[in-house]
Amino acid sequence: MSDAAPLLEVRGLVKRFGGVTAVDGASLALAAGRIYGLIGPNGSGKTTLFNCITGIERRDAGEVRLAGRRIDGLAAHRIARLGVGRTFQVIRVFPDLTATENLLAVSWGDEASARRRGRELLGLVGLGRLADEPAGSLSYGQQKLLELARVLMMEPRLILLDEPAAGVNRTLLNDLLDAVRGLRAAGRTVLLVEHDMKVVMAVCEHVFVLDHGETIAEGPPAAIQRNERVIEAYFGR
Amino acid sequence: MRRAALALLALVLLGLALYPRVASGYGIRFMLQCFMWIALAQSWNLVSGLTGYVSFGHVAFFGTGAYTAGVLIARHGWPWALACLAGGVGAAGLALLIGYPCLRLRGPYFAIAMLGLNEVMRVCVSYFEGVTGGGLGLSLPTLQASLAIYYAMGLTGALVTLAAHLVVTSRFGLRLMTIREDETAAEALGIPTARYKLAAFLLSAAGPGVVGGLFARDQGYIEPISVFPLATTITMIVMALFGGKGTVWGPVVGAVALFGLEELVWARFLFLHQLLFGAIIVGVVLFVPQGLVGLLRDRFRLPRYV
Numbered sequence: 001m002s003d004a005a006p007l008l009e010v011r012g013l014v015k016r017f018g019g020v021t022a023v024d025g026a027s028l029a030l031a032a033g034r035i036y037g038l039i040g041p042n043g044s045g046k047t048t049l050f051n052c053i054t055g056i057e058r059r060d061a062g063e064v065r066l067a068g069r070r071i072d073g074l075a076a077h078r079i080a081r082l083g084v085g086r087t088f089q090v091i092r093v094f095p096d097l098t099a100t101e102n103l104l105a106v107s108w109g110d111e112a113s114a115r116r117r118g119r120e121l122l123g124l125v126g127l128g129r130l131a132d133e134p135a136g137s138l139s140y141g142q143q144k145l146l147e148l149a150r151v152l153m154m155e156p157r158l159i160l161l162d163e164p165a166a167g168v169n170r171t172l173l174n175d176l177l178d179a180v181r182g183l184r185a186a187g188r189t190v191l192l193v194e195h196d197m198k199v200v201m202a203v204c205e206h207v208f209v210l211d212h213g214e215t216i217a218e219g220p221p222a223a224i225q226r227n228e229r230v231i232e233a234y235f236g237r
Numbered sequence: 238m239r240r241a242a243l244a245l246l247a248l249v250l251l252g253l254a255l256y257p258r259v260a261s262g263y264g265i266r267f268m269l270q271c272f273m274w275i276a277l278a279q280s281w282n283l284v285s286g287l288t289g290y291v292s293f294g295h296v297a298f299f300g301t302g303a304y305t306a307g308v309l310i311a312r313h314g315w316p317w318a319l320a321c322l323a324g325g326v327g328a329a330g331l332a333l334l335i336g337y338p339c340l341r342l343r344g345p346y347f348a349i350a351m352l353g354l355n356e357v358m359r360v361c362v363s364y365f366e367g368v369t370g371g372g373l374g375l376s377l378p379t380l381q382a383s384l385a386i387y388y389a390m391g392l393t394g395a396l397v398t399l400a401a402h403l404v405v406t407s408r409f410g411l412r413l414m415t416i417r418e419d420e421t422a423a424e425a426l427g428i429p430t431a432r433y434k435l436a437a438f439l440l441s442a443a444g445p446g447v448v449g450g451l452f453a454r455d456q457g458y459i460e461p462i463s464v465f466p467l468a469t470t471i472t473m474i475v476m477a478l479f480g481g482k483g484t485v486w487g488p489v490v491g492a493v494a495l496f497g498l499e500e501l502v503w504a505r506f507l508f509l510h511q512l513l514f515g516a517i518i519v520g521v522v523l524f525v526p527q528g529l530v531g532l533l534r535d536r537f538r539l540p541r542y543v
Binding site: 054055056075076077078080081085086088092094095096097101104105106107108111114132150151154 | 408411412414415417418419421422423424425426427428429430483538
């Protein structure tokens, strides 16, 4: 693993909005098949970093590589098709489409097998019975699960989850965490943005800490919890 | 259920094909215009109903088709059927030219850009007198072909509706709908939204282009104000909304219902008809934003091909 190119490598990424530098030289490297966490106080640039990786925002400087290939500067849909799937902090299902259609719309290749796979995935996240309901009529938690199924439908190499635990009750949270652990069992690579430390500690093997748009620490969750710079960033000096 | 619907559809089409044998001249003219509105409302639906990009200047494609066909017939002696097809190609060409920059504009900006396009086209046509006849209009050689035009218009309406059916029931159509639902999410999930919007826009421009050509041949005389009226865009939008935007049969139902109603009321109360049309717009937007067919589909969970 060590000599191969990382699955995702972000180097010196900078993103400014007017006079505000939201991401200021952040760097990450993710190896395939593991679950990573990205944490940091509110406003530390986590979501902006996600948006730059997925091409929704144009970065101002720095590089993003997927398995060695530069992907910064590509259109968002190209990056997605290269294997970077994501969910959103605020739910973004397609409300007028049914659960099944939400999945079909983002599938490519043979349609019959896509339908089959869509059915499987909806079953996997426990939405089998609601396959033909409009996504907008599902509950908040069901929509979160649908988003997860939808990103899996893309068969991504890397899955970016933006605050999966936000606004979710404990039962659903456990379902979601199980699903994320299931992803690792299936050999997928996950980068999870979260500011709920408990969630990060529960599933992540390696954590990056972002503060003022910079990567200030990284390491296994236990070490990160004791890291002074991290504590300082979260609680102040 | 599906078989019964198909049988009914076949019966209606057969009836329409045989109708000229028994119809009066007025009856044929009435149906001809009905077909025209079906094709126009359905074409608007293909782009605006599915992607949510509201085109407020769709009549520009109608007018472009009318003038393309008109000039080819009057000045170059093309057979009218071929000239009308060229009208469709011309309109699609304009859509390609305009869609590339304009489809980057979101929401109201796109709607206004399209409104502007129609004005620009009308002015251009008025200005280039040498080709178009300018404000004096363009007269086409006389030809008695209303029966053939009846069939051609009917075929165009049917083909545009068939296209809507094929699009709406395909993944291509689902992807167009994701643009309406959440364009940023669609893009982030791998859907090349710019290309899809442009494809839908081209598809939606071709029908009105052909219809414009048929209109020109049917009328025998066109002028800028007769083929670029904003009112035509408004009417096709209202028809699509009334029947149900984003559905296959909504624009058809809307076109038939509103055109029929208009003919009925208009003949008797010239003033009331304006009022009625306005009331329908307000009523639909307020009470059935999803339209008649949309309402039925939501209520009874009908499949997309409805």
